[in-house]
Amino acid sequence: MTATVAVPAEPIGTLSDAWRECVGTGRLNLALRHDYVESLKRVQREIGFKHLRGHGLLSDDVGIHRPYEHGGERRVRHAFTYADQIFDSWLELGIRPFVELGFMPSGLASGDQTVFWWKGNVTPPADEREWVDLVTGVVRHLIDRYGIDEVRTWPIEVWNEPNLTHFWQGADQAAYHRLYEITSSAIKDVDASLQVGGPAISPGSDEWWGPFADFVERSGSPVDFVSRHAYTSGPSQHVPFGVYQTLARPETLLEQFDAPRRHLEGTALAGLPTHITEFNTSYRPDSPVHDTAYNATYLAPVLASGGDFADSFSYWTFCDVFEEENIPTSIFHGGFGLLGHRQLAKPTYHLYTFMARLGAEILARGADHLVTRHADGRLAILAWQPVDGTDAGAASHSLRLALPVAGPAASVHRLRVSETDGNAWNAWRDLGRPHHPTSRQLDLLHEASRPTVEQRAARAAGGILNLDLTLSQHEVTIVEIDPVRDETEAWIDDARIPGYAQTAGVR
Missing domain, CATH: 3.20.20.80 (Glycosidases)
Known part of the structure; x- marks a missing residue:
C-alpha cells in the first residue's frame, strides 16, 4: 500500500x-x-x-x-x-x-x-x-x-x-x-x-x-x-x-x-x-x-x-x-x-x-515529487518515476499526496510524458526510424510529441484533497490544482442533454 x-x-x-x-x-x-x-x-x-x-x-x-x-x-x-x-x-x-x-x-x-x-x-x-x-x-x-x-x-x-x-x-x-x-x-x-x-x-x-x-x-x-x-x-x-x-x-x-x-x-x-x-x-x-x-x-x-x-x-x-x-x-x-x-x-x-509551470513556494519535496504553490493559491506538483541510471525501473510507480486546498472543489489538470505519452522518439521507432521523415511523418512525430492531457474535477474534505498518482514507465508528470468557485445556475440540468442522462451529476 x-x-x-x-x-x-x-x-x-x-x-x-x-x-x-x-x-x-x-x-x-x-x-x-x-x-x-x-x-x-x-x-x-x-x-x-x-x-x-x-x-x-x-x-x-x-x-x-x-x-x-x-x-x-x-x-x-x-x-x-x-x-x-x-x-x-x-x-x-x-x-x-x-x-x-x-x-x-x-x-x-x-x-x-x-x-x-x-x-x-x-x-x-x-x-x-x-x-x-x-x-x-x-x-x-x-x-x-x-x-x-x-x-x-x-x-x-x-x-x-x-x-x-x-x-x-x-x-x-x-x-x-x-x-x-x-x-x-x-x-x-x-x-x-x-x-x-x-x-x-x-x-x-x-x-x-x-x-x-x-x-x-x-x-x-x-x-x-x-x-x-x-x-x-x-x-x-x-x-x-x-x-x-x-x-x-x-x-x-x-x-x-x-x-x-x-x-x-x-x-x-x-x-x-x-x-x-x-x-x-x-x-x-x-x-x-x-x-x-x-x-x-x-x-x-x-x-x-x-x-x-x-x-x-x-x-x-x-x-x-x-x-x-x-x-x-x-x-x-x-x-x-x-x-x-x-x-x-x-x-x-x-x-x-x-x-516553468511550477510555483515559487515549495510545500514538499521527495525522491519522486516536488509540490509548489503559486501566489494566487494554485498548486503545481511535479512527479516522476525514480530511476537509478542502470535499469528500466518498475513498470509503474504510485504516489499519494494529501494536499492543502481552499474550498471544497478543485480542478485537476495533468500533463504527462512517458514511454507512450509525449514521446516523439518512440513514435519515430514505430515509423521504422526514418532518417529523413516525409512531411506526413513529421506531422505524426509532432503530434506524438505532445504531452497527454487529463482534466477532471475533485472534491476536498476538511481542507485536504487526496491526490493518487500512478505513473507509467519513465513518466514525468505535472499536476495543477486550481480552486473552483461553482457558478452553475439553478436551471442547469445536464441530464436533459442527449447522451448525458446517465452521467449527469458525476462531476
Whole structure:
C-alpha cells in the first residue's frame, strides 16, 4: 500500500530559478540558421531561459579577428558583422549571452591543434599582446553596442575545459593560468564591474581546483564566479554514427554541482557563485539516451534540487542544431538538444516546460515529487518515476499526496510524458526510424510529441484533497490544482442533454 505524503500548508522553501538561468547552444555561428532561430523562439516562449552559452565566439567562422597587411605591416581588424547578428537575435528573444571566450582564431594561434568537425583551435595565443587587444576589443564593442549596464549582466568565462587535451593543448595548467590572468585583467581594465570567471573544467578533474585557487591568490587575478561541467555517462561503445554509454546515479550530477564548494572551502575562492555551464546525462552529441523519456525522468530530481548546490546549471543544449561530430545523418541521432531538428520536442524538453509551470513556494519535496504553490493559491506538483541510471525501473510507480486546498472543489489538470505519452522518439521507432521523415511523418512525430492531457474535477474534505498518482514507465508528470468557485445556475440540468442522462451529476 502506498504511504500518504501529508503536504503542509506552510512553505518549507522557495524554488530556485537556477535551472533556467542558462542553457547551452551549439557553436555561435549556428545562430545564423533558420532552424536554430525557430527553435530558440519556441524555447523562449515556452520555457524562458535567461542566458545562453556556446563555443566559438572567437573562432574563424564568426570572423571577429581579421589580420591583414598594409604598408608592409601586419595589422588586425576586429569585425563584428556576425557577432552582432547573433547577439541581437538573442536579445530580441529575451535571452542574454553567457560569454565563453574561445576558441583561438587561426591568425593568432600558436599551433594547429583543433577540436570538432568544425576545427576550433585549442592552442594558446602566439602573441599575448594581440590576444589582450582582441579581448579588449570584443568587450568594448559589446559595451558600445548594448550599454555597460546590460553587459554587466553577462558572465564572461575564460575558455572551455582546459583540463582536457582535446580542448587545451596538452591540458597545460600553467598555460591556462597565464591565459586566465591576462584575459581577466583585460576585462577588468575595461570595467571593474564586469563578471569574469572560470576554469570551466570537465568532470573527473577536481584536482584543478586547489592549484587554480592558489594561482588566483598568488597572482591577484580577478574571479567573480567559478564554473564547472557535469556529466554522468561512462565510456563510449561506438557504433556507426552513434555511441552507447552507461549512466551513474542521477544524484551523481548533484554531487558534481556541489564539487566546487567542497574543493574550494577554506581557499580565497570559497563562497563565490558557482555556475555549472554544461550538464547532461551523456557528454556525447550522438548518444540515443538524450532523445528518450528515460532522460527526462532521470533529470527530474536534478532540476528539482539543483538550485541547492549551484547558482546556475546549464543544460547542454537547447536544440539539435549542433555539429561537433559532423552534420547529423538522421532527425533523431542522440543529439544534446531539448528540441530536435524541426522543433521536435523531446521528453526532456517537456520536463523543462513543466518546471516553468511550477510555483515559487515549495510545500514538499521527495525522491519522486516536488509540490509548489503559486501566489494566487494554485498548486503545481511535479512527479516522476525514480530511476537509478542502470535499469528500466518498475513498470509503474504510485504516489499519494494529501494536499492543502481552499474550498471544497478543485480542478485537476495533468500533463504527462512517458514511454507512450509525449514521446516523439518512440513514435519515430514505430515509423521504422526514418532518417529523413516525409512531411506526413513529421506531422505524426509532432503530434506524438505532445504531452497527454487529463482534466477532471475533485472534491476536498476538511481542507485536504487526496491526490493518487500512478505513473507509467519513465513518466514525468505535472499536476495543477486550481480552486473552483461553482457558478452553475439553478436551471442547469445536464441530464436533459442527449447522451448525458446517465452521467449527469458525476462531476
